Amino acid sequence: MNLDETAIVLIGLLLAAWTLAAAWAFLAARRRERRTEAMQRHARRLGRMVDESPAIPLLVRADGRIEAPQRLANWLGLDNVPGYLSELDDGKRGLDAAQLAELSENVRRTQRTAAPFRMVATPRGSRRSLALRGHLADPQVSPGGAALVWVFDFSDSESELVKLREEAARARGDFTALVSLIEAAPLPMWFRAPDGALRLVNSAYVAAVAGDGAEDVVAAQTELVESVDGLTARQVAVQASEQKQPIERIVSVTIDGQRRAMRVSDLPLGDDGIAGYAVDIEDLEELGRSFRAFRDAQRSMLDQLSAGVAQFDAKRQLIFANRPFQRIFGLTPAAMLDPPQFARFLDIARDEGRVPEARDFPEWRREKAGWFSSSETREEAWPLPDGTHLRIVAQPVPDGGLLLIAEDRTEQLRLSAMRDTLLRTRTATFDSLFESVAVFAPDGRMQLWNRRFAADWGLDEEFLDTHPHVEDLLAKIAARVAEGEPARGVGDAVRAATLDRKQTSGRIGLADGRTLEFAGVPLPDGNGLLTVLDITDSQKAESALRERNAALMEADAVKTRFLANMSYELRTPLTSIGGFAELLQGGIGGELDESGREYVGAILSSVDRLGEQIESLLDLSQSEAGMLPLAKDRIELMPFAESLARERAKRIGEAGLTLDLRGDKSAGAIAGDRRRLARAIGHLLDNAIAATPKGGRILLDVSRQNTGEGEVARIVVSDNGRGMDEQTLARALDGLKVASDGHTVERRQGLGLPLARQLVEAHGGTLELLSEPGEGTAAIVELP
Structure with missing residues (x-):
């Protein structure tokens, strides 16, 4: 279990x-x-992936057999992929012999040496471009030293390459042309590295800096532009590169010893560097300065005009107004600091009462604003409320602006009215003249005349209303001229006044017995004035005056002969009387007792006095007749005055008077007739002695005075006697006194003062008497 x-x-x-x-x-x-x-x-x-890849593998074994996809056969134009490398060329398709031989050689070399290779092939009859890249195959792919060749179709890339090659060639040509253009450019151009160092300059740059060549200029880093505000041209270029913006400036550059204005530009070119160029704008600057000077001179000139001138720009902004314009329209300096628009200007003018009254001012203002778009000049008359009349001229300018001219014609209209009044006054004046007057134009036609002209020549008013030519006028008056009197003289006077601008005159007798005196006078306006005067009555008076003048000339000759004879007839008996009296006084006629000697002395004294009176009378008569001879001696004034005082010392003492002699050697000397000048000053002293009561004083002053016209010698004789009133003084100088009837005048018995005045004036001097009743008299003599 x-x-x-x-x-x-x-x-x-x-x-x-x-x-x-x-x-x-x-x-x-x-x-x-x-x-x-x-x-x-x-x-x-x-x-x-291999089939879809742009590259096709080609495996070439050591014995020459090949393995490849069908696409390679299609690229090569073959029906199928051949078994061996040598079969890639069938004579019509595939690779040509040369390309196959090159490929075979490259494959063998790779199989032996494992060296990769590259080549390009183009199949026969195809535009396809193939790139072959070969290397030794990996043993896992194919042992035994096989070669793996990758085939690329770069037909499109090849086209791009061709296009790029063409564009590169064109770019190289353009670059060459650009470099040539930059080199030939008349303005300096340069290129800088990113750090600002010069790398390339053209010939104009080299010439501007006076360099030997572009290489030398670049090597020396010679700058065209000087430092401005502490910044060099290189630093400015670096600033442009850092800011990534162009920098443009105007600087002064010295070229060939001249300072010229140039516009310098620095242009950043990214990371490549900075380009630059300089444009000579000296002519432009000079033109600008000339334009500004012209504009300033024009505006200064416009300020001197009486008419107002204003300029508005295309934006209708007031850009200039001269002083008369500002005054006419009431523009204050504050308003000119912020110049108004045209519409605002009209508002200001309206507030100042400098525009006409308008029922609808906004519409009126819009109408005036249309001047800017007008194609022609507008002219208007503006009556202002204060009675001023303005002439307005609106002229559009090509730049869209407006030139406005305002002229105050108030005074002109007033003068026009005055001119009309003056013309009517002139016509009335011409008609009221006693002379005949006619005005002729330079073309010889009568312009104006008075009624007296028509009456003197007997011309019809209808004929004169046609403004006849001077030739037609001569034809009319020729019938009224007396026989033998040429009427051509009247035409010559008119032509001389109008064309020659000369004043001429003449006389012409008429057939009716009248005598007309005519004169041609050039007028300032280019016309000529013909004046005609009826001198019939004056001719008769002239004849009477000629007869009377002949009688006067004969009387003057008689007076001259009388003076010559009187000089002999008066002096000879007087000399005889004086000689016989001297003989009696010398005892030639026997011894005289005391009474006889007194009589003889009285005779000699009377002879001397009478001789002196005769000399005075002859000198006065000769002076009034212009026949007084004068000697030219050098007279020392102070000794001269002393001699005159000594001669009258006895009389002065007998009259109980005192003589005050003043002066010294500074009184100098004069040139004159010593005898006659002593008589003139002696008469003044004698009158002073006679007019001065006992105990009185007489002053004799000699001096040299400096007046506005130079130095003169002055001799003053004055007394403190009873003096004279103005009427008595005037009569004393003229040698006249009132007759006993109280109505007529007669020659004074004394000739001292008239003779003294005549003698002083004959020496080129003056005698002036100054006297007041009870104050005495002063006689002032001034001699050159």
Whole structure:
């Protein structure tokens, strides 16, 4: 029982072991099957991936047999994949002989040396481009030194490469042209490295910095632009690169010894560097300066105009207004600090009462704003509420702005009204003149005339209303001119006044016996004035005056002969009387008693006095007749005055007077006739002696005075006698006195003062008498 149980247990254990072994075997087989299936799926996936890959494998064994998918045959244009490498060329399709030989040689070299190779092949009759990359195959793939060649179809890449090669060639050409263009550019251009160092400059840059060549300029890092505000051109370029924005500035550059304005630009080119160029804008700056100077001069000139001028830009903003415009429209300086728009300007002008009254001002303002879009100049007259009349001219300018001109014509209208009044006044004045007046234009036509002109020449008003030509006028008056009197003289006077601008005159006799005097006078306006005066009566008076003048000339000749004869007839007897008296006084006729000697002395004294009176009378007569001869001697004034005082010392003493002589050598000397000048000053002293009562004082002062016209010698004779009033003083100078009848005048018996005045004036001097009743008289003589 135990044995059986043991056997059963053993059998059970054996069966269990067998069952376990069978289960394990089944599981192991199942795992292997699944692994195999997985490997097959992986192999199919890899094979499919190889088939779908852009590269096709070609396995070349050591004996020349090949393995490859069908796609390779399709790429090569073959029906099937051949068995050997040498069969890839069938003479019509596949690789050509040269390409196959190269491939065979490369495969053999790889199989021997394991060196990879690359080549490019193009099948016959195809545009497909194949790239072959070969290397020694892994022993797991194919033992025995097989070569694995991967074939790539890069037809599309080749087209891209060709296109890229063409574009590269074109780019190289463009770059060459660009470099040539930059080199030939007339403005300096350069290229900098990212750190700002110069790497490339063109010929204009080299010429601007006066360098020997581009390489030398780059090597020396010669900068075209000087440092500005402590920053060099290199630092500015680095700033442009860091900011990744172009920097443009205007600086002054010295080129060929001249300072020129240039616009310098630095352009960052990413990480490649910074490009730069400089444009010479000196001519533009000079043009700008000239334009600004012209604009300033124009605006300064506009400020001097009497008319107001304003400029509005395309935005209708006031950009300029001269002072007359500001004054006309009441624009204050505060308003000009912020120039108004055109509409606002009209509002300001309306507030100041400088625009016409309008029922609908907004509509009126919109209408005026249309001036900006107008194609022609507008002109309007603005009557203002205060009586001012403005002439407004609105001229659109090409830039869309507006030029506004305002002219105050109030005064002009007032002057026009005054002119009309003056014309009417002139016409009335012409008609009231005693003379005949006519005005002729430069073309010879009569413009104006008065009624007297028509009456003097006997012309019809209808004829004058046609404004006849001077030739037609001469034809009319020729019939009224006396025989032998040419009327052409009147036309010559008109032509001389209008064309030659000369004043001429003449006379013409008329057939009715009248005599007309005419004159042509040029007028400032270019016209000529013909004046005609009837001088018939004055001619008669002139004839009478000529006859009277001839009689006066004859009387003057008689007076001259009388003076010459009187000088002889008076002096000869007087000389004889004086000579005989001197003989009697000398005892030639016998000894005289005391009474006889007194009589002879009285005769000699009377002879001297009469001789002096005759001399004075002759000098006065000759002076009034203009025949007084004067000698020119040098006269020292102070000795001259002393001699005059000594000659009258006895008379002064007998009259109980005192003489005060003042002066010194500073009085100087004058040139004159000593004898006649002594007579003139002597007469003044004699009159002072005669007019001064006993105990009186006479002053004789000689000095040199400086007037506004130069120095003069002054001789003053004054006394403290009874003096004279104004009427007596005037008559004393003229040598006249009132006659006894109280109505007529007669020559004074004394000729001293008139003779003294005549003698002083004959020397070019003046005599002035100053006198007051009871205060005395002063005679002031001034001689050059």
